[in-house]
Amino acid sequence: MTLRLRLTVLAASLCTLAHAAPALAQQEPGISEKTIRIGMFAPLSGSSMAYGFDPMNGAKMWYAKINKEGGIHGRQIELVIEDDRCNANDLVAAAKKLTEQDKVFLLNGGSCSAATVAAREYVEREKIPLVMLNASGDGALYPVSKYIYGAFSISQYAVGGSMVQFGAEALKAKKIGYINHDDAYGAWNLAAAKVQAKHLGDLPLNVQSVNSNINDVTAPMLRIRASNPDVLLLTTYARPAALIIKKAHELGFDKPIVLAVTGTADLRQLVENVGNKEAFKNVYIQDVLADVPGSPKLQWVYDMYKEAYPDLAARPGYPQPYMPYGLPSAMTVVNALKAAGPQPTREKVLEAMSTMKFDSGVMAGPIEFTPTDHAAQKAAIYLKFDGDKSTLVPGTFKSVWKYEP
């Protein structure tokens, strides 16, 4: 080979490499010159729809807003949506479809903790970022996974601890009754409740665990009444919560009842299911928003919803109480994509998220991640609820629970 030929081949190779370099950068899945494809999933049908449908609408309206403002570094956000039915098998199928078939850049989804945890091994193997929608997903967050971020509404470990703190501090309880579910998140919030009770000088905690499909709560309520607690904390879903509040009233249990955020999907429906406003004489509800829903501080969220979904907003019961929870997860994705720069990679996005801190203007506390803790939200507020109106109890209440490997 002559020198001239060698130089020509070398020059041609360099030219090829120079052209190939940007093309390699473009090969990050889900990223094109004009779009960033994001895979979303949540329960959009069935009995758990309330946990996913409107939070997803909240997230979608934030993405739409960003697109309207020109997108992220000139790229429009493109969403591919799947229904996970709040079921572990369906959620894994959805995550696999979005990752392998739709080739999304990252996953933003999951509204049910137990189901979302099922995706952990898969996203770790595929090295795809998963930003949970509004699942607390503690089982996927602890021990920390490089690829998973969540608990934008609140970590379940924080729920139980915060409830006990509120009962002891604001309601001066010396003995606490506690009803949780016998499922994953029931176990998580109970673990934190026990830690908090110990932290407060070994407060007695009478725990009754019930199945989420329970139809008759007489037995656990009789046991709770027999233990004569100063306050009853409920960390159940809405349906068992309605049964318990109703039964407590029937049994003449007049101590304060505090309902965790997981049971407050639709307060109007809760009152209807209990069937008697008198039962709400001494009821408090936990919330994780920055203020009472509908307050001036949060009005912008509801205005935005009305603009994005005028037909839905006109229907009674909409937006649903969990709708705003979808926003901080979408905000996190957008902020991380912005921070990752014009040539985003999954690694860059993960790196940006690992030290992210911002005030969403929606939630009670800041959205805050550290390399060793990927649970976003840990603060809760409490409202006195009379069956009609909610009044804010001053202060925020936090759990002292810390993950110990």
Place this chain on the structure above:
Amino acid sequence: MKSRFDLMLLVVAAVVLAVLPMFVTGYVLYVVNLLMVFVVLALGMHLVIGETGQFALSHAAFYGIGIYTAGLLNNHFQLPFILSILAGSLLTACLGYMLGALALRMRDIYLALSTFAFGEAMQWVFMNWNSVTNGSNGFRIAPAQIFGYALTNDLRAYPFVIVITALMLWATVWISRSQLGSAFRAVRESDIAALAMGVDVNRVKRMAFTLSAAYAGLAGGLYTTFSSFVHPESLGFQTTILVLTMVVVGGIGSVRGAILGAIGFGLISELLRQALSFQEIIYGAILMGFMMFAPRGLFAERRKRVRITSTTHAPAPVVATRASGESA
């Protein structure tokens, strides 16, 4: 004619399954793997309900035991997956044998309720035996190993899932055509008549429960080859009903029915996830359609209507009898 058609169907299926990984994504292979697990479960259900006519509503429990046994052995002892899933299947076979004792004392709805109770009790165990199953937090399964080859994704697990499913299909047809299969069907038609024919009814019932449970345990083991997580919530009555639906809609008493029911309903369930809020209505409509227009299932044993003519010219009664040679 029928077996020629079946053979052709098998050859086509084998060719499609062999070339499939070259053309589809990992997600499609995941769905196929899951469908194969449903096929094994449905074949097990077919043996006890379709062949022997015994009510058994405990399949989700045996399936769960298979998953946890194989998963635990794999996680803690890194056993080759063949050994771990065989262990799960052996354990469920033993439990199935014991559960079979119920079938000797009960029948129909009472048997159904007892097996249902067993299923519910097992789900409670999965949910609450925290030190072993990790309870309500769900159980994480490490990738299965076969001679050092880690089954880390659906593609790697696919050949093993297909081969084991094919083996189970072959075993089902073999059992069905064996003396035991004839004894199963004799018991299904009538305990007393079977006894009169010299069939050991007790042994046959026990065998049906044992084999059926072994199939479900093996299906659980298969699940661990491509899935990395199981939650006790997915091992409840709903799963049993899903498998029962597959067998009933496919056609009770037919191996083809059990397979196509499993594939059909597994696929419908996955495809309907795209239908968002209408999926339950569509699923309900499909089920109602089957019940209205094919109440005995798509591939149920056809019963030949035989006209028996009296020599005295009396009105000819129409009697339904089983077609000869139809066993599956």
